[in-house]
Amino acid sequence: MSKEDTWAVRFSTLAWKLLAEKNGLLIYHDEEFHMPDIVCLGQFTADVVVTPVSALPEKGKAIFVNNISLHNGGCACNTAVALGKLGIDTAVVGKVGCDTFGDFLIKVMNDVNLDTSGIVRDCSVNTSTTTVLVSPDGERSFLHYYGGNAKMSEDDINYDIIKTAKILHVAAAFLVPGLDGEPMARVLKKAQQMGVKTSLDTAWDAEGRWMQLLEPCLRHIDIFTPSIEEAQILSGKEHASEIAEVFMGYGINMVVLKLGSEGCYARTLEDEFTLPAFKVEKVVDTLGAGDSFVAGFLAATVSGWNLRKACKFANAVGAACVSAKGSSGIKTIQEIIESYHIEP
Secondary structure: OOHHHHHHHHHHHHHHHHHHHHOOEEEEOOOOOOOOOEEEEEOOEEEEEEEOOOOOOOOOOOOOOOEEEEEEEOHHHHHHHHHHHHOOOEEEEEEEEOOHHHHHHHHHHHHOOOEEEEEEEEOOOOOOEEEEEEOOOOOEEEEEEOOHHHHOOHHHOOHHHHOOOOEEEEEEEOOOOOOOOHHHHHHHHHHHHOOOEEEEEEOOOOOOOOHHHHHHHHOOOOEEOOEHHHHHHHHOOOOHHHHHHHHHOOOOOEEEEEOHHHOEEEEOOOOEEEEOOOOOOOOOOOOOHHHHHHHHHHHHHHOOOOHHHHHHHHHHHHHHHHOOOOOOOOOOHHHHHHHOOOOO
16 A cells, blocks of 8 residues: 555544544544554454353342353454454454443453454443353353444444455354344445455354345355354255355355364365364363454464465464463464464
């Protein structure tokens, strides 16, 4: 980008912020302007994790638990934070409230040097929150409040941030109601028209709309990273190779399926393989593991690594995530390479 283009982006970004603030929205931003490698757009949630919970209390009564802790959550937020820890220049685009949870999420993102200029603070709604109830055997149940994510719309998106990036990652489909379906398709299409590679991750669709919402987006995705369970429902197929064939029929260049403890499957026009997961001696916390895997894959991709090495690195980042509480196990790219013996 030329010096003239850079100043044009600065000016239009400032104009967008002033317009948003005039309409009663607060735009959180750093003073320093820069161009990110990756932009993560979508769901930003505060996770309140309660453990252990074997049963809910009767009305009017209390049950004592060992721990209640606060963590960053939401697919876009988790992926972005992991990218920041890896050392990738990353920006975020989303909406949170003018509340304590919103303050918390912005601090977490600032602490790993993310560009938060694309975060809109809407004082008419609270920040999205999930209460995570962890049973003694590690299984989780969730109580979710959509909050700011439900009010996120196309009008909240600053394309001046997106057009400077190499990859736009949307996370996750089915969790940002104002963008799901045709609006998300328009966002992805516009990014591609700007020369930005697009990536999309999915979540479980609790309302069962699946392809009804996702199909408009598929022709505007370069990298698709769903879990195997979500991909099976979306495609109507059972086996990874059949699933990939369905999505590549829409023009998607790269399909990477998250297989959980089994690793991952990847397919392009030139290559197809499954890579096993790294062995983890003790699984501490699986929250955000899939998002961390995606962060590892995007970090490797934007760094120019080949597909097989990118998948191996993604498996390593996923393993690092589940080996510690929250995302504390995720280190820099070089530290992950050394810890998991990833060859050049």
